Amino acid sequence: MSRETLDWLNKNTLIGFTEKRGTAWHYHRGMQGTESNHYRGAIPVQDVQRRLFDWEAVPGEVFVTSPLTGRPERDLERVAFSRSDTGRVLGYFGPGYQPHPYGEWLLNKVANLLDDDLAVGSAGLLKGGAVAWVSVEVPETITTPEGVAFRPHLLATTSFDGSLATTYKPVVTNVVCDNTMNAALNESGRTVRVKHSRKSELKLAAARDALGMVHRVADSFTQEVTxxxxxxxxxxxxxxxxxxxxxxxxxxxxxxxxxxxxxxxxxxxxxxxxxxxxxxxxxxxxxxxxxxxxxxxxxxxxxxxxxxxxxxxxxxxxxxxxxxxxxxxxxxxxxxxxxxxx
Structure with missing residues (x-):
């Protein structure tokens, strides 16, 4: 793995509940800067906003070199979204595209649904910021009678490169190998998807039901393992x-x-x-x-x-x-x- 990739992971992902799960495999003390990306307990929502999502995806005009004149001409059918802090282009879209800002869709909408038993367990940026996730977890690791230790959580994801609809779904992390597994192993579970269209709307009842699945996943996964x-x-x-x-x-x-x-x-x-x-x-x-x-x-x-x-x-x-x-x-x-x- 390149040093650049390792540096990105240490600065653009946040890992919580390390007292329960230990440090992430990518942890490198010399790349932490002035603030560690590891938290012994839950990750404060404001830290995710400040450290990961404190920038905007800004729309801009797209120009294409004409094969006839050799001069750049504006593409009226597309718009480009770029990071306001680095200028990196995240994706190109048609006029019907509706952006889902990370702070709003992965933090504010989820934070409004959180209860005392759920908190942010991890968050991060991928592909230069074009993809993001926030994981909402229960504090305690659960172990089945068969010795399978796991952590149920709600995974909230979205993108600015067109690769993902905004998605909220229950998943499981198998602690012994740090693997992501299907929450019900052979069932799709409760997943909420919101397309990046002009009619984008998160139905809170559906999202709340998906969030509630975090608690029910523990029983479901335990039964499936048995x-x-x-x-x-x-x-x-x-x-x-x-x-x-x-x-x-x-x-x-x-x-x-x-x-x-x-x-x-x-x-x-x-x-x-x-x-x-x-x-x-x-x-x-x-x-x-x-x-x-x-x-x-x-x-x-x-x-x-x-x-x-x-x-x-x-x-x-x-x-x-x-x-x-x-x-x-x-x-x-x-x-x-x-x-x-x-």
């Missing part, structure tokens, strides 16, 4: 799952080599890794192996691993992965009840 830990997966069934999840091409070549490496990495997690092996022989162990490999072992191109993981968390890719893993395993075990309707 259910999956009680579903046995033999070594033969594990091999059959690998055959279905990572098909090994018959013809030698790069494809076969890459597939073999992925199968070996998954098996190593399954048999020897403390993040997965304690649940070896169960359906939860299968989900944990695939999820952990996606977070920490899968090849990353075009981005750093932490940025890729953060983006996949906010876009819901890890939710899709968990549901897909269970669907594949259900087919192997011939247990259709493993997958419930979303």
């Amino acid at each position: 259910r999956l830990c009680r579903t046995d997966v033999s070594e033969r069934q594990w091999q059959r799952f690998l055959d279905a999840h990572v098909e090994l091409p018959a013809k030698p070549g790069r494809g076969r080599t890459l597939a073999a490496r992925k199968r070996e990495a998954l098996t190593s997690l399954w048999t020897d890794d403390a993040r997965v092996a304690p649940w070896r022989g169960t359906a939860f162990g299968v989900v944990q192996a695939v999820n952990t490999h996606a977070h920490h072992g899968q090849t990353v191109r075009g981005a750093t691993r932490p940025e890729r993981n953060a983006l996949r968390a906010v876009t819901g890719d890890f939710d899709t992965l968990d549901r897909s893993t269970l669907a594949t395993l259900a087919g192997v075990l011939e247990r259709t009840e493993l997958v419930r309707a979303a």
Whole structure:
């Protein structure tokens, strides 16, 4: 990882409740500046505004070089949004685009819904400020009878590059491996999305319901973990799952080599890794192996691993992965009840 990326993470993300979860992997004391980005308890809302969102996305005119004259001409159909502090262009949009300022949509609207049991646990900027998130969490880490420690939270995200609608959804962080997991493992859960259109409106009742899911997620996730830990997966069934999840091409070549490496990495997690092996022989162990490999072992191109993981968390890719893993395993075990309707 480049020093530039590490410097960005230390200055453009805030990590709360470190007394419960420990320091983030990117923590570098020499890059903290005059103020640490780690908080032993909850992160004050005003600190998120001051340290991350204290700038505006300013609209500006777009000019395109004409192929006929070679001179710049104004594009009347598009507008560019740039950061008021750095001048960095965040995205280009048509006339129907409605911006969702981070301070308003990720802080003010969420802060108005917070109660005494919920507080900001993390927040950050990605892609130079084009994507942002705020996580609202319960203070205490929860541990299931099977030894799975997790933190339920509401993830609020939006963007200024057109990649994301403003989204509020319940998710779970698996503490032992710092993985984002689907809150109900095989269900989509309660998600609220607001498009960047002129009719943008956050329905407070829906948002309040999503926020309330943070409390209900604890029971839901605990029940799912128990259910999956009680579903046995033999070594033969594990091999059959690998055959279905990572098909090994018959013809030698790069494809076969890459597939073999992925199968070996998954098996190593399954048999020897403390993040997965304690649940070896169960359906939860299968989900944990695939999820952990996606977070920490899968090849990353075009981005750093932490940025890729953060983006996949906010876009819901890890939710899709968990549901897909269970669907594949259900087919192997011939247990259709493993997958419930979303």
